[in-house]
Each structure stands twice: as C-alpha cells, then as structure tokens.
Amino acid sequence: YGSIYDEVAEDTQYRLSTGEVVDQTTYPKIPHMKSEQARLLTFSAWPSDAPVRPRSLAQAGFYHLGQSDLVQCFCCGGKLSQWDDGDDPWDEHGAHWPNCFFVLGHDVGNVPLLD
Numbered sequence: 001y002g003s004i005y006d007e008v009a010e011d012t013q014y015r016l017s018t019g020e021v022v023d024q025t026t027y028p029k030i031p032h033m034k035s036e037q038a039r040l041l042t043f044s045a046w047p048s049d050a051p052v053r054p055r056s057l058a059q060a061g062f063y064h065l066g067q068s069d070l071v072q073c074f075c076c077g078g079k080l081s082q083w084d085d086g087d088d089p090w091d092e093h094g095a096h097w098p099n100c101f102f103v104l105g106h107d108v109g110n111v112p113l114l115d
C-alpha cells in the first residue's frame with residue numbers, strides 16, 4: 001500500500017516542470033464518453049435532416065448533447081453545431097481545436113467500434 005513507484009506520474013511531473021509538455025492528465029475531459037459505442041448511443045434524437053451522420057461524428061470523438069445538432073468532443077470538450085452539407089467531422093474538429101489530443105492522435109483512451 002502506497003509503495004508502488006508511479007513512474008508515469010513521476011515522468012509527467014518531470015516533463016511538466018521542464019515545460020516540455022502541457023498537462024495531459026486532465027484528458028479526456030469526458031471520460032465516460034471515450035468509447036465510440038457509448039458516443040453512438042447518444043444520437044438517438046439526432047435530427048434526421050442533419051447532413052452529418054452519427055457514425056462519422058462518433059468516430060471523430062463527438063457525442064450528441066441531445067439538443068438540435070449540438071455535439072461535444074469527449075477529449076477536449078469542444079462543442080460544435082449547425083452542421084452544413086459536406087462538413088467532415090474530423091476536419092471541423094481539427095479546424096476548431098487543432099490542439100485536441102484526440103485530433104493530434106495521442107492515446108487518450110478512445111475505444112473504437114469494431115467493424
């Protein structure tokens with residue numbers, strides 16, 4: 001008890017103290033939505049006339065907040081709505097939140113759907 005050396009925490013602390021990295025320990029911001037399956041399930045009331053499909057949004061890290069076409073990223077917490085024809089969720093995500101760790105491809109615990 002209490003004797004396990006936390007190498008990851010030590011390393012993060014060191015790199016933080018040297019300014020090498022920003023703090024990743026607060027990500028993902030919405031951990032219970034890190035599973036693509038969980039995100040997909042939130043789209044039950046997704047407007048049928050929305051030009052973007054729930055599967056594409058879930059793959060890009062988004063889940064539905066239940067009102068209009070408002071979605072949120074499980075990792076950075078960024079919110080997007082008013083989707084237009086031809087919008088690509090990944091492109092929009094990266095355009096608005098280029099520093100999102102999920103967008104950057106960091107391991108933030110995302111659990112993709114298995115096809």
Ligand SMILES: [Zn+2]
Pocket residue numbers: 061073074075076077078093097100101102103
């Ligand atoms: Zn994000």
